[in-house]
Amino acid sequence: MVEYLLYMWQVEDLIRANGLDIDKIRETLIKQYDQPATVKAEIVRWYEELIDMMRNEGVTERGHLQINRNVILSLTELHQSLLTDPRETTYGALYYKTLPSIVQLRAKAGGAEMPEIETCFTALYGYLLLRMQGRPVSAETQEAMKQIHTFLSFLAAKYKESETVS
Numbered sequence: 001m002v003e004y005l006l007y008m009w010q011v012e013d014l015i016r017a018n019g020l021d022i023d024k025i026r027e028t029l030i031k032q033y034d035q036p037a038t039v040k041a042e043i044v045r046w047y048e049e050l051i052d053m054m055r056n057e058g059v060t061e062r063g064h065l066q067i068n069r070n071v072i073l074s075l076t077e078l079h080q081s082l083l084t085d086p087r088e089t090t091y092g093a094l095y096y097k098t099l100p101s102i103v104q105l106r107a108k109a110g111g112a113e114m115p116e117i118e119t120c121f122t123a124l125y126g127y128l129l130l131r132m133q134g135r136p137v138s139a140e141t142q143e144a145m146k147q148i149h150t151f152l153s154f155l156a157a158k159y160k161e162s163e164t165v166s
Helices: 002-017 022-028 037-057 066-084 089-108 116-132 139-165
Strands: none
Touching: 002 037, 002 066, 002 116, 002 139, 022 037, 037 066, 066 089, 066 116, 066 139, 089 116, 089 139, 116 139
């Protein structure tokens, strides 16, 4: 789930970088795929649907699609539930170990009112972008990102577990 959401945020950014133009996306992204024409046609349709959704939801310049925001909302609800569950001591310990990084990230972001889980995803996504650009990342930041990833992965596992029980 963590990787899925980060991937979808990257797809949103790739669509924006290509000006929401399916022809550019076809040329810069889809053309590279080693897939049969039928599969490429499905990929084109998928991108077209995402472009339409981005336009309809007003996230052509920034922000995230509702389907992606819903993932954050679901994880945030589960997060709150796990924090109040006395049986979830491991989750609580992971959260409190991660909390200083979350507080620091919020302070750097100007105290933006953003749910903690979204703050974690935003930080991980920013970190991944820095890595893809080959930009230097301090050891302190790398350690914080490792902790955040561990925390989010545990939350995602709890989410999957709750989905199979439901």
